Amino acid sequence: MTNTVVVIGAGLAGWTTVREFRKLDSTTPVTLITGDSGDFYAKPSLSNAFAQGRLPAQLVSTPAARMAETLGVTLLAHTRVQALDTAAQSVMTPAGSIAFRDLVLATGAQPIRVPVEGDAADRVLSVNSLDDFAVLHAQLQAGSGRPVLIMGAGLIGCEFANDLASAGFCVSVVDPGLRPLAALLPEAASAELRQALEALGVTFHFGTTVRRVDATQNAENLQVLLSNGLLAQADCVLSAIGLRADTRLAQAAGLAVERGIMVNRQLRTSAAHVHALGDCAQYAHGVTLPYVMPIMTAARALAATLAGTPSDAVFALMPVSVKTPALPLVAAPPSPGTAGQWHAPEAGLWQWLDEAGVQRGFVLSGSRTAQRMAESKRVVL
Secondary structure (H helix, E strand, C coil): CCCCEEEECCCHHHHHHHHHHHHHCCCCCEEEECCCCCCEECHHHHHHCCCCCCCHHHHEEECHHHHHHHHCEEEECCCCCCEEECCCCEEEECCEEEECCEEEECCCEEECCCCCECCCHHHCECCCCHHHHHHHHHHHCCCCCCEEEEECCCHHHHHHHHHHHHCCCEEEEEECCCCCCCCCCCHHHHHHHHHHHHHCCCEEEECCCEEEEEECCCCCCEEEEECCCCEEEECEEEECCCEEECCHHHHHCCCCECCCEECCCCCECCCCCEEECHHHEECCCCCCCCCHHHHHHHHHHHHHHHCCCCCCCCCCCCCEEECCCCCCEEEECCCCCCCCEEEEEECCEEEEECCCCCEEEEEEEHHHHHHHHHHHCCCCC
16 A cells, blocks of 8 residues: 555645645655646735736746755646546546545636637636736736736735736726625725725726627737626736636545535545645635635644644634735635624724624724734634
C-alpha cells in the first residue's frame, strides 16, 4: 500500500497544505498535480497589478520547480486529473494511475459565466488565475485611456475597477443590483465606495445587465448592449460576477457536494482518506470561505491531520481587506442568517448588532481600517 499524499491543485490551498505538512513530516512522499505551471503567486495580486505596472511574470513569487525542490514534492504540472477512484485510493491522469494514502482536493473555484448573446460573446474575459491575467494584460497592454467594461460590482469587480481606473483606463461597471459590494457593506459604506470610485472616473450602470457583446466593423472594438437598452463601446469586457466551487472531480467520484465539496471539521469529505479545503470546499458550518486567511487556517489543520494528529479547522473572525485604494475597506460581515442591523456610531465605522445588541460584525472605511484588531475583539461569533 502506498504511503503517498496526493494534492490536486497548486493554488494557495494546495501549496500551503504541502508547506505546513512538511514542517511536521519531511519524509512521506507528496505528489502535487496541477493543470497549470504550478508557479506560486498571490492570487489577490491579480486585481491590483495594472496600477503598479506589474507584468504577469512579475507576479510569480516562487517558480514551481523551486517550490517542488524546497518542499520535496513530485510535481506533475500541466496535468489534468481525469477521475478519482476513492475505493481503490487512486487518481487517473493521462500518464496513468497514481495511488494515494491520502488525497487533498484543492481544486479551487471557477468563474461564474452568465449567458451573453452576440458574435463576440466568446471574447468576454474572466480573471481567476495568472494565465487568465496574462490574457487580459496582453489585450490591454496597448496603453491606457482605452474603455473597459466590467460585469459585476462585487469584490473582484470593484477591485479591478479601482486598479484599471488608476492605471488610466476608462472603466464602466454593470451590475443588476443597486450598489457596489452589496453583499459585504451597509448602504452608507457602499455609497462612500461608489463616490470614491466615481472620483477616479469609474461609471456605474446599476439595475441592468449585459445582454449582447458584438464586434464592431473594425473587429477590434466591442459594442455592448445592456438590458436597459444602453449601448456602450469597449475594448475589453471583463466578467467579475463571482466564483463557484470547482466540484467536478468530486461530484463525478460520488463525493457529497452542495455549494462546495462537503467536509467535516477535520476537512474530510464523505470518502475516507479524501480531504478538501479552500475555494472548492464547503465547511462544516455550511459555508464556503473564499478568502486567504481561512485557507491558511484550514491548511494548518489539515497538515496536522495528515501528519497523524487529527485536528479540527477552527475559523476565528477573519476580516476581509478590500483592495480599493480609492477607499480602503475592511469588512467582517455577520454570519449568514444572523438577525440584526447595521449601526454607525462614528464616521467610517459600522457595527452589526443582533436583536440583543451583541456585535456580530463590522465594516471600517478609510483611516478607520487601522482599527481592525480593536474592532475584531468586540465581535462575538
